[in-house]
Amino acid sequence: MQVTMIVNDVEVTREIEGRLLLVHFLRDTLGLTGTHWGCDTSNCGTCVVWLDGEPVKSCTVLAAMAGGHEVRTVEGLAKGAELDPIQQGFMQCHGLQCGFCTPGMMMTCRALLDKNPDPTDAEIREAISGQICRCTGYSTIVRSVRWASVHEAAEALKNEEAGAQA
């Protein structure tokens, strides 16, 4: 069957089998290997991508189900050469060790900040409660998200002030 969807703002059309999972479509058909493939059972969350802006576990979504919809992967977080604040936060606060869980963590946490720009530590932990960091680096992941939150707020304030002066 043929499927057409928007992936990271680009329309793609491919011939696929109905049983193809979204995670394999992204990695093997499109070559977007930033999305990781982990437990295969919707437990670990490293395969999290956005479907119409909402985090989903792509090992448990059929590629065909994404037809006609918008998908965003970790490759679609940065704007050109400029990293998303969540990516900067993970760099600044050592939010990754081995890096395997990182793409899923960042997609979930970006979605969290879009809904709740100033989450508490508990809210961040709840948001990533369906994702596993086998290095057990949860504290630094929470710190990374806080970093992004604080820096986005500061950035927004700066832009507001610049706008007021102009």
Added chain:
Amino acid sequence: MQVPAPFEYERATSVDQAIGLLERLGSSARLVAGGHSLLPMMKLRLANFEYLIDINPLHAELGYIRSGSDEVRIGALTRHRELLESDELAAAFPIFRDAERVIADPVVRNRGTLGGSLCQADPSEDLSAVCTTLDASCVIRGPGGAERVVTMKEFHVGPYETAVGDGEMLTEIRLPLRSGGGSAYEKVERRAGDWAVVSAGAAVWLAADGTIADARVGLAAVGPNTTGIPEISAALRGHEPAEELYQEAGAIAARSCDPATDTRGSADYKRHLADELTRRTLRKAVQRARS
């Protein structure tokens, strides 16, 4: 790599078109909604179908929570996240928010649906226990738009088996609204987002004089079926809420259920939990009914 066996993917365009497809394709076809129960089973070859009919495009038609004067109607395709976030639903039936907080995890809750949970009919599934507790009824639509309404008891035929026939579809859950109501849900799990070791739901309706006009308890993960326990309702009706009464209800729950020893715990431990969680949820449901 775990992938399902080959199947043909079909996309639903309306409820009646999906039922038409089911009618034509018979038992070789299955509806898929959130897919978070069905796809893992298909990956393990525990379930195999020649056709999957994707009903996610019907969310606009079947994703809703509507409050009327005497009941709340919820569309079968309403997602866990929507059930969790609905203040309207939490006000009428706080048991829903209690349960949704401990069902899977936030990302899975973005996909999973009420109808899918009930149709999976897993004896450990939380929303089946919630709907049993609330005395829900299920609307099943068949060919030609014919609808029938069944109770939860009739709906849940056995493990992984429901009253929904080959050419039929669960479209709506109806929850009766009665005055003086309070409800609660508690689950014991090994780790966040896991299936229940045991969980319990309780709903009570208080009369004007403060006595219990009616009460229901629903348990999950303690036997092949998630059924209400009529003996508990009978023991509670007409009495003043009291700690001794909750103890009696807990004892009935423990001896009425049929848990199996497995990796989640021993049968004895599960009976203990059925007792304890019945008491806790009744206590909380009464508190909420009073406030």
